[in-house]
Amino acid sequence: MTSTADALLEARDLVKVYGEGHAATRAVDGISVRIAPGELVLVTGPSGSGKTTLLSMLGALLRPTSGEVIVGGVDAAGAPAGELPRIRAQKIGFIFQAFNLLEALSAVENVAFAASLVPGGSLRAALPEAAELLERLGLGHRLLHRPRALSGGEKQRVAIARALINDPPLILADEPTGNLDSHSGQEVMMVLHDIVRDEGRAALIVTHDPRIEEIADRILWLEDGRLRDRKAERHDWVRDPVCGMRVDAWTATITMDVDDARVVFCSSRCRERFEMEPGAYPGSAAPGSLDPSDADEGRPRAEGASS
Numbered sequence: 001m002t003s004t005a006d007a008l009l010e011a012r013d014l015v016k017v018y019g020e021g022h023a024a025t026r027a028v029d030g031i032s033v034r035i036a037p038g039e040l041v042l043v044t045g046p047s048g049s050g051k052t053t054l055l056s057m058l059g060a061l062l063r064p065t066s067g068e069v070i071v072g073g074v075d076a077a078g079a080p081a082g083e084l085p086r087i088r089a090q091k092i093g094f095i096f097q098a099f100n101l102l103e104a105l106s107a108v109e110n111v112a113f114a115a116s117l118v119p120g121g122s123l124r125a126a127l128p129e130a131a132e133l134l135e136r137l138g139l140g141h142r143l144l145h146r147p148r149a150l151s152g153g154e155k156q157r158v159a160i161a162r163a164l165i166n167d168p169p170l171i172l173a174d175e176p177t178g179n180l181d182s183h184s185g186q187e188v189m190m191v192l193h194d195i196v197r198d199e200g201r202a203a204l205i206v207t208h209d210p211r212i213e214e215i216a217d218r219i220l221w222l223e224d225g226r227l228r229d230r231k232a233e234r235h236d237w238v239r240d241p242v243c244g245m246r247v248d249a250w251t252a253t254i255t256m257d258v259d260d261a262r263v264v265f266c267s268s269r270c271r272e273r274f275e276m277e278p279g280a281y282p283g284s285a286a287p288g289s290l291d292p293s294d295a296d297e298g299r300p301r302a303e304g305a306s307s
Ligand SMILES: Nc1ncnc2c1ncn2[C@@H]1O[C@H](COP(=O)(O)OP(=O)(O)OP(=O)(O)O)[C@@H](O)[C@H]1O
Pocket: 018, 019, 025, 026, 027, 045, 046, 047, 048, 049, 050, 051, 052, 053, 054
């Protein structure tokens, strides 16, 4: 079996350079990625790190400067321009931050319209299936509403139904929760999660939202157009002086400044106990971090003030 056989999406050595000469920007700089059926992969990283550029190339919306993109067995990067709309319509469901619904059409028509983009498809013929999809997404009572009469979370669920109407193996989403409050955002992510799990599709979702990281099978972290291995990320292990638990001072948020040192806690409960009786925890304000190798032994310690 070749490596592509069990992947829904495979990209090899993708590069995108915008502009030329001094003005050239290497937005994506040699990224390879494989996604299997049933996998939900998040892409995250700072603004300008190349997330949208990567997603656009994976979705055949943008031609790579070099590299390959194989979607559902089809070479999207090498296909002639005339073939691309059909590949996109059949293989990929897109979901965008801005919903991109057509204001002149009702919710159910917006969904069915996407079916008219594949050869032999028609809006009219797809209406019953579009209605069924919307019902499954909890919008059975909103079929005839225009986009402007829907809430943000409802609009995004219409966009999800639109992405699914042609039964694509791959879903690509660029910050699908970016315009939603946290409750609607969570709901939209759970819908995507269930669709991927239950229907064996694959999804690649660009997000800035760390709260939705839990539902991902994998997280790709982008920096300056390259993938960074999160396992190789910096850690700075210290002990919570109260309970002795190992805490990563690099990412810890529950801290307290004592003299010249920053003390790091596993929870606010430990910090409260420390505040009530700081003298009870000897060595707690001593600077120095914990080596990962002695992580399971040792006495309570605190991290030095310098970062
Ligand atoms: N059409 C373009 N022409 C020239 N440069 C571009 C173009 N699109 C993006 N860039 C540049 O490429 C880099 C990557 O942009 P991209 O939009 O992929 O980042 P991003 O990670 O999606 O950022 P954000 O989180 O802000 O959406 C940036 O430096 C950006 O300025």
